[in-house]
Amino acid sequence: MPIISMRNVSKFFGEFQALKNVSLDVALGERVVVCGPSGSGKSTLIRCINRLELHEVGEIVIDGTTLTNKPSDLEKISSTVGMVFQQFNLFPHLTVMDNLCLGPRRVLGLSEEQAQERAMKYLNRIQIPEQAEKFPRQLSGGQQQRAAIARSLCMEPRVLLFDEPTSALDPEMIAEVLDVMTELASSSITMIVVTHEMGFARRVADRMVFMDKGEIVEIGVPEDVFTAPKSKRFGTFLNQILNH
Amino acid sequence: MTRLLILIPALLMLSGCANNWGWYVVDPTTTSGWNNLKFMANGAYYTITMSVTAIIISVVVGLLVTLPGLSKKRGWRMFNRTYVEIVRSVPVLVLILWVYYGLPALSGITLNVFWAGVFALALSDSAFQAEVFRAGIQSISRGQYEAAQSISLNYRDTMRYVILPQAIRRILPALGNQLVYMMKMSSLVSVIGLQELTRAANELVVTEYRPLEIYTILVLEYLVLILIVSAGVRWLERRLKTSDA
Ligand SMILES: Nc1ncnc2c1ncn2[C@@H]1O[C@H](COP(=O)(O)OP(=O)(O)OP(=O)(O)O)[C@@H](O)[C@H]1O
Ligand SMILES: [Mg+2]
Numbered sequence: 001m002p003i004i005s006m007r008n009v010s011k012f013f014g015e016f017q018a019l020k021n022v023s024l025d026v027a028l029g030e031r032v033v034v035c036g037p038s039g040s041g042k043s044t045l046i047r048c049i050n051r052l053e054l055h056e057v058g059e060i061v062i063d064g065t066t067l068t069n070k071p072s073d074l075e076k077i078s079s080t081v082g083m084v085f086q087q088f089n090l091f092p093h094l095t096v097m098d099n100l101c102l103g104p105r106r107v108l109g110l111s112e113e114q115a116q117e118r119a120m121k122y123l124n125r126i127q128i129p130e131q132a133e134k135f136p137r138q139l140s141g142g143q144q145q146r147a148a149i150a151r152s153l154c155m156e157p158r159v160l161l162f163d164e165p166t167s168a169l170d171p172e173m174i175a176e177v178l179d180v181m182t183e184l185a186s187s188s189i190t191m192i193v194v195t196h197e198m199g200f201a202r203r204v205a206d207r208m209v210f211m212d213k214g215e216i217v218e219i220g221v222p223e224d225v226f227t228a229p230k231s232k233r234f235g236t237f238l239n240q241i242l243n244h
Numbered sequence: 245m246t247r248l249l250i251l252i253p254a255l256l257m258l259s260g261c262a263n264n265w266g267w268y269v270v271d272p273t274t275t276s277g278w279n280n281l282k283f284m285a286n287g288a289y290y291t292i293t294m295s296v297t298a299i300i301i302s303v304v305v306g307l308l309v310t311l312p313g314l315s316k317k318r319g320w321r322m323f324n325r326t327y328v329e330i331v332r333s334v335p336v337l338v339l340i341l342w343v344y345y346g347l348p349a350l351s352g353i354t355l356n357v358f359w360a361g362v363f364a365l366a367l368s369d370s371a372f373q374a375e376v377f378r379a380g381i382q383s384i385s386r387g388q389y390e391a392a393q394s395i396s397l398n399y400r401d402t403m404r405y406v407i408l409p410q411a412i413r414r415i416l417p418a419l420g421n422q423l424v425y426m427m428k429m430s431s432l433v434s435v436i437g438l439q440e441l442t443r444a445a446n447e448l449v450v451t452e453y454r455p456l457e458i459y460t461i462l463v464l465e466y467l468v469l470i471l472i473v474s475a476g477v478r479w480l481e482r483r484l485k486t487s488d489a
Contacts, residue, residue, distance in 0.1 A: 078396030
């Protein structure tokens with residue numbers, strides 16, 4: 001059974017249709033990379049999965065729970081799905097350690113000791129244990145994004161969503177974040193990553209999803225897609241970003 | 245600023261020599277002057293306790309009024325707007341009179357002058373606090389709410405641990421201004437007879453008949469109080485800033 005299953009999902013912003021009849025199954029442990037031109041609905045797609053946006057039409061089933069638009073859904077999926085944002089969105093008034101401990105303490109009910117132990121485990125994993133007591137703005141962009149990844153991991157979600165996690169970073173910091181994500185991909189966590197880092201996609205993705213104008217135009221494994229995409233639109237898109 | 249504090253009375257004293265002022269009424273070297281000064285300074289007790297109590301209450305009430313104002317539901321927002329518009333449009337003095345003389349007739353609840361003053365000041369100020377809080381909370385980016393939601397914090401915890409701590413840092417200067425404003429507004433409570441700074445000065449003027457000197461001292465009393473408050477607020481601001489700089 002897929003951990004995420006979207007059936008004919010449509011999403012409207014007023015009159016504007018941001019998702020058109022989107023269907024996508026993601027298996028447990030699978031790593032999916034989503035790409036497509038700006039405004040094609042990539043963010044909207046993953047934001048519908050973790051309920052930052054509510055869809056109007058179709059069905060989204062996460063880990064056996066069908067999402068309706070009731071607030072109680074949020075609680076049901078919340079421990080299953082985590083999210084990493086383009087702008088990191090760390091809490092600026094809290095230290096890195098406190099950023100990481102907040103969820104485990106308040107939501108999972110861990111003791112302070114347990115929460116800190118868990119936080120250190122993930123800070124070690126993303127290789128910034130020495131930054132624990134610093135505030136976000138004292139960290140480099142790459143370190144902030146890694147801390148944000150660790151904050152998500154502390155909730156031990158089964159699915160982790162990434163919305164362009166490296167596009168707000170200076171070029172020299174992109175690699176360190178991608179390295180952390182590549183390392184993550186070797187674990188059992190399910191990942192859906194919106195990114196234009198095609199090197200990363202080639203290395204890590206089990207499947208690639210190409211979106212355009214609110215539709216999923218093509219889904220394929222990286223080898224096929226990079227050698228010969230089926231649709232012309234995907235071909236043009238790949239050409240553009242690979243040659244630029 | 246401290247220099248100014250010394251300069252003003254010094255100048256007044258000097259001019260007093262030429263203009264036949266009567267600084268003796270507040271001359272600390274004489275027994276009666278010293279007693280008069282003490283009498284005036286004692287008013288500070290009520291000015292301070294009343295303003296501080298009122299600001300605490302008005303911050304809490306202001307926050308309680310703000311939150312429905314941020315709701316998606318129209319009814320809640322209407323409640324917020326109605327409260328703010330009505331309370332904000334009543335002059336503080338009128339509110340004080342109404343609470344002290346009107347409320348007992350209406351409800352049978354009689355408040356003593358202190359609590360009537362606190363209640364009226366807090367009520368009046370809460371509408372402003374609500375607006376200050378609203379601006380502060382709305383200045384926090386949507387990403388913060390989304391991050392909180394992505395780690396499954398509920399509404400209460402999101403507000404308590406993520407939004408409000410950041411909002412309060414941003415509105416601290418405005419809160420400081422409100423406290424200063426409150427200290428000045430508290431002088432109006434003298435009309436219902438609370439022995440705060442202004443009332444004390446008024447009573448002394450009646451017996452000593454030296455309004456110029458006594459009111460000058462009164463001005464200085466407020467000046468000192470408010471400088472202390474401003475310094476305190478700045479200190480707090482710096483402290484909060486360095487803790488997450
Ligand atoms: N809250 C919103 N209100 C109105 N329109 C929106 C909203 N969010 C997104 N849209 C519109 O929906 C479309 C898809 O947006 P989305 O953010 O999902 O695109 P994207 O593929 O992530 O693009 P980008 O690469 O620029 O991030 C865009 O045309 C956008 O303008
Ligand atoms: Mg996007």
